[in-house]
Amino acid sequence: MSDKLLVRRAAVLGAGVMGAQIAAHLTNAGVDTVLFDLPAKEGDPNGIANKAIAGLAKLSPAPLADKALARRITAANYDTGLALLEDCDLVIEAIAERMDWKQDLYRKIAPHVPAHAVLASNTSGLGINKLAEVLPEEMRHRFCGVHFFNPPRYMHLAELIPARSTDAAVLRGLEAFLTTTLGKGVVIAKDTPNFIGNRIGVFSMLAAMHHTTQFKLGFDTVDALTGPAIGRPKSATYRTADVVGLDTMVHVIKTMADTLPEDPWHKYFKAPKWLSGLVEKGALGAKTGAGFYTKKGKDILVLDVQAQDYRASDNSLDPEVAALLKERDPAAKFAALRASAHPQAKFLWSCFRDTFHYSAYHLKDIAETARDVDFAMRWGYGWSVGPFESWQAAGWKQVAEWIAEDIVAGDAMSSASLPDWVFDGRDAVHTSDGSYSPGRDTMVPRSSNPVYERQRFPDALLGEKASQGxxxxxxxxxxxxxxxxxxxxxxxxxxxxxxxxxxxxxxxxxxxxxxxxxxxxxxxxxxxxxxxxxxxxxxxxxxxxxxxxxxxxxxxxxxxxxxxxxxxxxxxxxxxxxxxxxxxxxxxxxxxxxxxxxxxxxxxxxxxxxxxxxxxxxxxxxxxxxxxxxxxxxxxxxxxxxxxxxxxxxxxxxxxxxxxxxxxxxxxxxxxxxxxxxxxxxxxxxxxxxxxxxxxxxxxxxxxxxxxxxxxxxxxxxxxxxxxxxxxxxxxxxxxxxxxxxxxxxxxxxxxxxxxxxxxxxxxxxxxxxxxxxxxxxxxxxxxxxxxxxxxxxxx
CATH class of the missing domain: 3.90.226.10 (2-enoyl-CoA Hydratase; Chain A, domain 1)
Known part of the structure; x- marks a missing residue:
């Protein structure tokens, strides 16, 4: 069987914000795309999909590379349009995150999906193997998860999640299509809740929230600490939560609590009181005009938990900590962060330590290699370097010892031990030979998928350097x-x-x-x-x-x-x-x-x-x-x-x-x-x-x-x-x-x-x-x- 996935026509199931934007990006790439949704209760049966297509032109940032492309998307509904699936080579399901709804839809479409077509779910964290259970046996080898990050035109990351039954050739073909045709950076994730990007990304936000309370810092101070000062996006922690929607954040945290009961960090998988309080008040972030931040005239105000009111935002870092963060040598920087008694420095060390600890502990379960984790955080969350790269740059052995000391002292968020491979004498997880895989206990080189031969200078990880010619x-x-x-x-x-x-x-x-x-x-x-x-x-x-x-x-x-x-x-x-x-x-x-x-x-x-x-x-x-x-x-x-x-x-x-x-x-x-x-x-x-x-x-x-x-x-x-x-x-x-x-x-x-x-x-x-x-x-x-x-x- 050829690994090549030939996509002349695609279908996207679900015309919500995510589904419509995936359809837009497929259309940007020259793929003839059909966008499905439920039939409208009155008027044009394709009314819901048509409304979503019309709405694409109003979104910012623009999902369409040219507004005129909206006319190229075909609207359809599940009652009268399923025959359109019979011409499709790729079907991407992007309906709401409900296992029962997704499985019901799969039962409905299965008779109409051609024998050669690939079916993929754009779930952000539901079980791929569980979703596959309702599919006919002959379809299961062509089913997998493909998780686009929002907004799909601009976010480089796409997580590919194979089910146990997914054919390896199907996966390779879809990876090549995502990479060249849609321009994505693909990581292969294991079928665990929230996959890689959101598993590590949401945990890092929960860690920041926990340490915000511990070190009694303002939300604006935390954002000043966790943004460009450490190579993260300007939106940092709390502005990101406002943009995502605080109700969405609470839902994601609850999903982690429900689906990861055995996680050693489980007790932290709950929304802090001040986050729940904002949601109860209807202050859901950017979409309601108030969350952690609000705007008064031209001024940005930030929530003060003690005063239960908004105050003028002060984004300034303490000069001592700001100077420390400008240190170019990562080893010296991390040593200074850990040694400092300043609450802002202690906050940062604690956030790094707990994210490193969590990433190392779960690496074997969520990903094949450390490379997949670092790229997921770079491409999906906008980090300039991933957690393993940061750790390695700061001195693998020394940082591992510090984390272990903090675990013993009860300072870390969890008492779970670091895995044995962290202390096997290594200095790095990324070298010129590849990236470490705990499952295989070896360094694994980059993918041999022929699509990567087109990348003379791929995005390089720490320890990798292409010949400059x-x-x-x-x-x-x-x-x-x-x-x-x-x-x-x-x-x-x-x-x-x-x-x-x-x-x-x-x-x-x-x-x-x-x-x-x-x-x-x-x-x-x-x-x-x-x-x-x-x-x-x-x-x-x-x-x-x-x-x-x-x-x-x-x-x-x-x-x-x-x-x-x-x-x-x-x-x-x-x-x-x-x-x-x-x-x-x-x-x-x-x-x-x-x-x-x-x-x-x-x-x-x-x-x-x-x-x-x-x-x-x-x-x-x-x-x-x-x-x-x-x-x-x-x-x-x-x-x-x-x-x-x-x-x-x-x-x-x-x-x-x-x-x-x-x-x-x-x-x-x-x-x-x-x-x-x-x-x-x-x-x-x-x-x-x-x-x-x-x-x-x-x-x-x-x-x-x-x-x-x-x-x-x-x-x-x-x-x-x-x-x-x-x-x-x-x-x-x-x-x-x-x-x-x-x-x-x-x-x-x-x-x-x-x-x-x-x-x-x-x-x-x-x-x-x-x-x-x-x-x-x-x-x-x-x-x-x-x-x-x-x-x-x-x-x-």
Missing amino acids: RTVFENEGVRMWIDQGADGASDDIAVVSFKTKMHTVNDHVLNGLQEAVRIAERDFRGLVIWQPKEPFSAGADLAGALGLLQAGDVAGFDAMVANFQRTSQAIKYSLVPVVAAVRGLALGGGCEFQMHSARTVLGLESYIGLVEAGVGLLPAGGGLKELAVRASDAAGPDGDVFAGLKTVFETVAMAKVATSAMEAKSLQLARKDDVVVFNAFELLHVAKAQARALAESGYRPPLPARAIRVAGDVGIATFKMMLVNMLEGRFISAHDYEIATRIATVLCGGEVDRHSVVDEAWLLRLEREHFVALAQMPKTQERIAHMLKTGKPLRN
């Missing part, structure tokens, strides 16, 4: 490198990566890129611009540009802009294909580089924009020129060029940033044939494949654009009329009007007759002239300085 060329701005096989053979596609902070573009990057193109033309078949970490590029180095302006070096500033344009043109007219591999932010110059590449490979979460207007400038790295060229090409010799400029003018003048790769295409910042990749770790693989395919097909750069038809003075006048109305209505400032008029002037080819023919050099000169003129204006320099200081645009 052989450097071909390097300067202060970029590194150009190639992969080399074990046999010494070199790759024929080179990669160039930026070395600057946020991958901003300065003269070193510009000169480095030009040299990389020259080397690629001479020695390689293609070049990929790719960054090991997001963003792709936050744009030009504003600080350097402002320095030139404030020093009065207009000539130097003009030369920098000309160098930017030369670089973009070098990318566009390279004799070998240059492919941009974009994920995260690609702003300003970063956007322009991908516009000039032979092709762009876009990660789904690519946020692309020509945002120069926000700092009082206009795009001058060839971006406006390229948009004018595209409008001319689209209009042809007789069409209306201006029609092709309306969308892009609004996009650039309003500094719009696309919220997905799909939206980048609709805003015309990316091309229709640019490739979208859902798994960011596969981006480099796909980009190199695209470069190689272009080279194989006899790639030649485009011929120089010497006959660009422009909208001219009529186009400029038309845009100005729109702008005057906005200025008079006070929607824009006088400086906004100035910037937008200059953007219109460049896009339309300057004050020339309508449909005049110009070349690229003409448009590049216009870009440069208007950019330099704007840059010398005091209001623009104010905007640049404000952006550098605050990270936010100034509207002056």
